[in-house]
């Protein structure tokens with residue numbers, strides 16, 4: 001019997017590749033799935049199988065795979081300039097992208113520092129904030145404030161301000177210790193408490209912390225509106241507005257990590273817009289290149305930039321670098337992505353799709369194994385539970401969410417639950433019919449996963 005191309009490639013993979021965020025031993029029972037090509041919402045295997053990419057390949061692919069305008073821009077760029085280091089040299093894609101980002105970012109963000117991926121952007125933002133205070137003679141500021149349930153990446157600095165035990169626990173001895181405050185998300189609302197009351201209580205907690213610790217705090221770092229990898233926890237814009245006000249009052253930076261929420265995911269180009277605020281530092285990545293190439297950018301205010309601008313001998317320069325900083329191909333893909341947002345009604349269409357998704361999810365409120373259905377724009381999630389009415393969850397060790405993953409793959413949908421949190425973050429080219437299919441498959445997966 002001949003081995004299919006797909007099976008052969010999977011076998012070769014398992015002999016040499018070490019995959020991210022994976023216990024490789026799982027692949028003794030879980031299939032390894034080769035993808036030959038992709039188009040729009042679809043990932044295609046070698047043997048005719050295909051899956052709707054309902055998680056936009058780790059939330060990067062906002063506009064659908066191989067968007068023609070991004071593909072054309074990349075092909076053109078390949079014929080001109082592949083790469084040049086960005087120290088002492090520049091190129092049109094880096095300049096044009098910085099101009100485009102500054103023009104669409106919340107007001108006041110005036111400078112762009114490039115990095116290669118989300119985590120390295122967070123490293124840059126943390127270092128910039130610390131270094132800013134040091135350049136101002138306030139080197140006692142060495143601490144950061146993060147939210148409980150936060151996720152900012154896996155490198156040591158980014159992991160330091162991440163509060164997901166699964167990723168952090170093992171490396172805790174190597175990490176900085178942030179101050180943690182709880183955001184006002186649904187599950188932590190007290191019985192009888194209003195949303196406004198909870199926002200006020202959460203902000204009072206941060207105020208108390210800053211009153212005691214502002215002298216040692218560089219910045220508060222947040223994922224605006226949705227804490228994604230920490231379990232799709234959502235909080236209202238009023239909290240973000242309150243955070244901004246407190247950062248102003250206590251003169252500490254606000255770092256907005258828009259790596260997952262940026263580029264239309266929450267309904268506006270950046271989630272910060274919904275709170276009417278501008279952060280001091282903003283990190284973007286993932287959707288920045290439409291999901292084609294790794295790239296990140298840290299935007300900062302003119303005030304932050306000015307604190308580093310001095311005679312070389314002052315030692316104030318930000319001497320951080322990555323070899324591929326501002327890679328022309330990645331920048332060109334990002335320019336094309338921003339041009340699509342500029343020229344096409346992506347956000348308007350996105351809002352219609354979000355409304356369709358909301359209508360589909362509305363019917364799940366009474367499902368016995370589905371709890372806390374929530375949505376912000378094109379991010380929707382629910383918890384897979386043993387018994388919603390009695391408030392019973394499954395033990396994490398049972399890995400029920402993994403059963404949903406398996407079921408969905410068998411039915412042509414890539415869902416990748418975070419533990420028992422099933423979520424949808426599809427590319428914005430998904431159709432209403434595909435949304436219906438995606439949700440139906442998820443619900444059938446939940447029913448199968450919940451059965452003993």
Ligand SMILES: Cc1ncc(COP(=O)(O)O)c(C=O)c1O
Nearest residue numbers: 117118119151152153257259260
């Ligand atoms: C909010 C947020 N910040 C940072 C990161 C890290 O980005 P990367 O995986 O590109 O390092 C992620 C990745 O999921 C993220 O969701």
